[in-house]
Amino acid sequence: MQHQKLKETFINKFRTNPSLFRSPGRVNLIGEHTDYNNGFVLPAAIDKEIIIAIEKSGSTKCSVHSYDLNESIEFDIHEVSPSSVSWANYFLGVIDQINKKGKSIEGFNCVFGGNVPLGAGLSSSAALECVFVFAFNELWHLGLDKEEMVKIAQMAEHEFAGVKCGIMDQFASMFGQKDHVFRLDCRSLEYEYFPLKLVDYEVILCNTKVAHSLASSEYNTRRQECETGVSILQKHFDHIDSLRDATSQQLKSVKKEMDPVVYKRCLYVINEIARVIDSCEKLQNNDLVGFGKDMYETHDGLSHNYEVSCDELDYLVEKAKDTGYVIGSRMMGGGFGGCTINLVNRSRQDQFINFMSESYLKDKGIELETYIVNIENGTSKL
Ligand code: ADP
Ligand code: MG
Numbered sequence: 001m002q003h004q005k006l007k008e009t010f011i012n013k014f015r016t017n018p019s020l021f022r023s024p025g026r027v028n029l030i031g032e033h034t035d036y037n038n039g040f041v042l043p044a045a046i047d048k049e050i051i052i053a054i055e056k057s058g059s060t061k062c063s064v065h066s067y068d069l070n071e072s073i074e075f076d077i078h079e080v081s082p083s084s085v086s087w088a089n090y091f092l093g094v095i096d097q098i099n100k101k102g103k104s105i106e107g108f109n110c111v112f113g114g115n116v117p118l119g120a121g122l123s124s125s126a127a128l129e130c131v132f133v134f135a136f137n138e139l140w141h142l143g144l145d146k147e148e149m150v151k152i153a154q155m156a157e158h159e160f161a162g163v164k165c166g167i168m169d170q171f172a173s174m175f176g177q178k179d180h181v182f183r184l185d186c187r188s189l190e191y192e193y194f195p196l197k198l199v200d201y202e203v204i205l206c207n208t209k210v211a212h213s214l215a216s217s218e219y220n221t222r223r224q225e226c227e228t229g230v231s232i233l234q235k236h237f238d239h240i241d242s243l244r245d246a247t248s249q250q251l252k253s254v255k256k257e258m259d260p261v262v263y264k265r266c267l268y269v270i271n272e273i274a275r276v277i278d279s280c281e282k283l284q285n286n287d288l289v290g291f292g293k294d295m296y297e298t299h300d301g302l303s304h305n306y307e308v309s310c311d312e313l314d315y316l317v318e319k320a321k322d323t324g325y326v327i328g329s330r331m332m333g334g335g336f337g338g339c340t341i342n343l344v345n346r347s348r349q350d351q352f353i354n355f356m357s358e359s360y361l362k363d364k365g366i367e368l369e370t371y372i373v374n375i376e377n378g379t380s381k382l
Contacts, residue, residue: 002115003051003382006067010053010111013065018053018111019139020382023131025049025116025123026172027203027341027373028332029181029196030291030298031276033306035166037226038187038244039273042280043168044196045176046373050114050127051382054135057107064088067113077107082160090125091132093160097152098136105140117371120207121338125161126169129153134174134379147189149379150174176378183280187244194283196375201288201327202346205339206320206356207369208312212336218308219334222265229266232257243269268305272298292328292343296321299330308335312364316340319359323352339371 003020010018024045031041057063065072066087073088080095098105112131116124133149133156136142144152153170157163171184171191180193226243232254233240240246248270255263275294282290299317303309313331320329320342328343344352353370360368 002113003053006051006053006111006113009065009067010055010109013111014055014063014109016055016109018055018109019135020051020053021131021135021138021380022049022051022382023127023134023173023379024176024376025127026169026176027122027205028168028172029341030279030294030330031183031272032298032302032330032332033222033308033334034269034273034276035168035186036223037269037273038242039269040276041168041184041186042181042194042276043172043176043184044181044375045172045378046122047376048114048116048122048371048373049376050112050116050124050131052110052112052131052135054108054110054112054139056139057109059107061107062109064091064110064112067111077105086161087128089160090128090156093156094129094133094136094152096160097155098133098142101144101148101152103140103142103144105136105142108139117207117369119211120205120369121333122205122371123169123173125157125163126153126165126173129156130170130173130379134381138381146174172378174379176376178377179375181283181375183276187242192280194280196283197286197288198343198346199288200346201343202349203373203375204342204344204349204352205332205371205373206316206342206360207339207371208310208316208337209366209369210310210312210337212310215334215336218336222306222308225262225265226269229258229262232262233266244273246270248274264305264307268301271301288343289327292326295328295330295341295343302331302335306335310336312337312366313340315364316356316360316368319356320344320352323348323355326352 028043137144150170182193184191279294320326325345325348332341357368
């Protein structure tokens with residue numbers, strides 16, 4: 001067990017018994033590029049997690065050891081600033097946010113590690129932030145509720161890691177519930193759990209292992225295109241603050257005034273927000289096949305209208321579709337790389353992994369990485 005290794009390493013280093021905490025990575029079943037348009041997302045926490053062994057040091061000194069990278073850093077709790085050690089910024093940023101809330105913690109010792117693949121789009125960064133804020137809250141009785149912790153984790157990522165992420169990743173890591181997805185309203189932060197009864201199916205991720213450099217510039221361009229669309233809609237309709245408030249009929253009625261590219265972007269977002277609602281109804285009706293069709297549609301929209309896919313992602317989705325036993329497949333995350341998420345017939349699991357791996361290697365020259373994921377609970381003490 002992974003947490004045993006971490007515990008032993010902690011005891012060898014610090015000669016005391018630590019407390020153990022965990023926080024998972026996440027998947028998003030449907031609802032892509034909807035967060036910054038005030039729409040809905042449908043994430044779930046997974047059985048890949050970051051675990052920390054931690055205890056108070058009894059002074060202002062802090063010592064943190066990354067088990068996986070075999071690196072350590074030491075610092076004084078009163079001197080927290082962004083670090084050149086990139087992995088340290090996730091918890092340093094959390095401490096900084098706690099201070100900004102007028103709360104404080106004392107020195108601590110820690111060993112951490114995990115099995116969320118790094119940089120694959122499963123949010124190892126959010127898992128890292130969430131596990132630390134949760135542990136600090138417990139050890140120093142800070143009295144933070146889960147939503148406050150999620151916001152602290154998000155702001156840590158903005159300010160210390162320099163990534164202006166939405167709130168979904170941290171929310172999913174903290175609020176996940178075993179065998180459930182949850183629909184998060186990114187406008188109100190209200191959420192509702194839906195059982196994900198996979199029965200004969202399995203969630204399998206395929207990692208393209210590419211990260212095209214377009215990702216961040218195109219992300220900003222998409223945000224601008226959506227804003228442009230909103231400003232045109234606002235000229236004609238009251239009460240439109242974001243694409244969340246617009247219908248596809250309203251969009252069609254202003255099509256002539258819109259740049260065709262802006263139109264396509266808005267069409268995708270409006271359809272996708274509606275699709276999340278629709279797909280949740282399908283889950284409630286145990287229509288997993290229908291849910292999977294929605295995933296394929298999402299991919300189609302992301303690829304053709306929103307244009308944030310890439311050759312490798314399109315390839316993997318097409319191949320999955322060709323098998324006939326993958327009921328849903330789409331790119332997951334911001335795009336231009338990362339993973340596809342697939343709903344695969346359980347009896348074909350090995351066949352799927354072999355077929356996808358062989359095809360990807362043959363046609364793209366890249367060794368595919370695949371992860372079978374189960375849906376787990378959010379952040380907790382072990
Ligand atoms: P993602 O969140 O998609 O996994 P990010 O680039 O946002 O990708 O976060 C990855 C970073 O988080 C890594 O570069 C590293 O700094 C940190 N990290 C994640 N997991 C670990 C780990 N097990 N050990 C050390 N650092 C980690
Ligand atoms: Mg991240």
